[in-house]
Each structure stands twice: as structure tokens, then as C-alpha cells.
Amino acid sequence: xxxxxxxxxxxxxxxxxxxxxxxxxxxxxxxxxxxxxxxxxxxxxxxxxxxxxxxxxxxxxxxxxxxxxxxxxxxxxxxxxxxxxxxxxxxxxxxxxxxxxxxxxxxxxxxxxx
Amino acid sequence: xxxxxxxxxxxxxxxxxxxxxxxxxxxxxxxxxxxxxxxxxxxxxxxxxxxxxxxxxxxxxxxxxxxxxxxxxxxxxxxxxxxxxxxxxxxxxxxxxxxxxxxxxxxxxxxxxx
Numbered sequence: 001x002x003x004x005x006x007x008x009x010x011x012x013x014x015x016x017x018x019x020x021x022x023x024x025x026x027x028x029x030x031x032x033x034x035x036x037x038x039x040x041x042x043x044x045x046x047x048x049x050x051x052x053x054x055x056x057x058x059x060x061x062x063x064x065x066x067x068x069x070x071x072x073x074x075x076x077x078x079x080x081x082x083x084x085x086x087x088x089x090x091x092x093x094x095x096x097x098x099x100x101x102x103x104x105x106x107x108x109x110x111x112x113x114x
Numbered sequence: 115x116x117x118x119x120x121x122x123x124x125x126x127x128x129x130x131x132x133x134x135x136x137x138x139x140x141x142x143x144x145x146x147x148x149x150x151x152x153x154x155x156x157x158x159x160x161x162x163x164x165x166x167x168x169x170x171x172x173x174x175x176x177x178x179x180x181x182x183x184x185x186x187x188x189x190x191x192x193x194x195x196x197x198x199x200x201x202x203x204x205x206x207x208x209x210x211x212x213x214x215x216x217x218x219x220x221x222x223x224x225x226x227x228x
């Protein structure tokens with residue numbers, strides 16, 4: 001079965017420190033992977049995606065993600081966290097068994113401490 | 115540029131009352147459209163998707179239905195709301211069902227059933 005996992009419900013990081021939000025996946029075939037961010041009472045905003053090519057994908061707001069095939073991971077990273085990065089982050093993967101629809105992880109709440 | 119609208123933003127309805135949530139997309143033609151429900155600020159559950167006018171696929175049997183009367187209009191309905199229908203409803207669009215396509219989300223409708 002295709003799946004995506006976000007092992008941390010919450011991540012706390014001090015402002016200015018690097019941040020990582022973890023995501024692992026299980027798919028058959030080539031993975032299409034996505035990161036979205038959700039601010040309170042808002043819809044999801046697309047950050048970045050990996051389809052093919054370079055393993056390091058750069059996205060919006062200074063975020064980047066590294067595709068690691070051997071570890072089946074797609075962790076989201078940022079070199080220096082801002083308080084405004086505090087939000088709910090979703091990893092997602094294409095589900096080849098469901099007409100290529102996207103399945104979302106349960107989300108990780110990121111708190112950036114001033 | 116493309117924009118997606120949802121209304122109302124917030125809705126409080128009694129149990130047993132009907133429901134109609136509307137989603138419209140501007141700036142694109144023949145989008146794929148999706149309805150998701152998000153419970154308790156966490157993971158997203160895909161409810162319905164549509165690849166064209168009058169074409170609706172249901173993901174989960176439930177108390178809700180969807181319709182697409184026009185190319186860029188997607189409506190979520192219920193004849194009789196249940197308490198369990200409370201949640202944050204998100205509409206999204208993409209240019210294709212292929213798993214590499216990014217989905218773009220509306221601002222959401224928060225529904226509280228009392």
C-alpha cells in the first residue's frame with residue numbers, strides 16, 4: 001500500500017536555528033513527493049515537490065527538501081528558522097493505486113520559539 | 115493568474131439541516147476539482163474529486179454528496195447534517211490527475227454542526 005508518514009506530531013525550534021521536518025514514504029514505482037504548509041484557519045499552500053532530477057529541491061519561503069531513495073525519506077529543511085514559519089506542515093505522495101491521487105501525511109506542527 | 119474561492123468561510127448549522135458549500139475557480143479551464151475534510155486541524159481526508167462537468171467520484175461513503183454543474187464550480191451538499199460532519203472543508207484544484215500535478219487549495223470553510 002502507498003503511504004506517507006510524518007513521525008513527529010510537533011517540532012520546536014529556536015528562531016535562527018536550522019529546522020527539519022521529517023517525512024518517510026512507501027510507494028511502488030517512482031515517488032512523486034510534495035510539501036504543503038497550512039497557517040491557522042487557512043487552506044494549504046504548496047511549498048515544493050520532487051518529481052525527478054536533483055535530489056535537493058528548493059521551494060518557497062527558503063525551504064528545501066532532500067529526496068533520499070535509500071532511506072525512502074523526503075525531509076523538509078530550512079537553514080534558519082523564522083517565527084513566521086510556525087505552522088502545520090504536510091508531506092504528501094502520489095498514490096498510484098488510486099488513480100494517482102495524492103495522499104497526505106497527518107501533519108507536523110512546527111513551533112518556532114523567539 | 116488562477117484563484118480559488120470558497121464560501122461561506124464559517125457556518126454553524128443544527129443537526130438535521132441541509133448543507134451547501136460552494137467552490138469556484140478562476141483563471142483556468144477544465145480543472146480537476148477536489149473536496150477534502152480536515153478534522154481537528156490534522157490530516158486531510160479526500161471526499162470527492164471531479165475531472166469534468168457532471169463527473170463525480172466519491173472516495174468515502176458518507177452523508178455528503180458533490181456536484182459540478184459548471185466547469186469551474188464544485189458544490190458539496192448534504193440533505194441532513196450529522197454531528198460528525200463538523201470540520202474544516204477544503205476545496206482544491208489541479209490541472210490534471212497525474213500525480214505530478216500540484217493541487218492548489220482554497221481558504222476553506224469551517225463547519226460546526228450543533
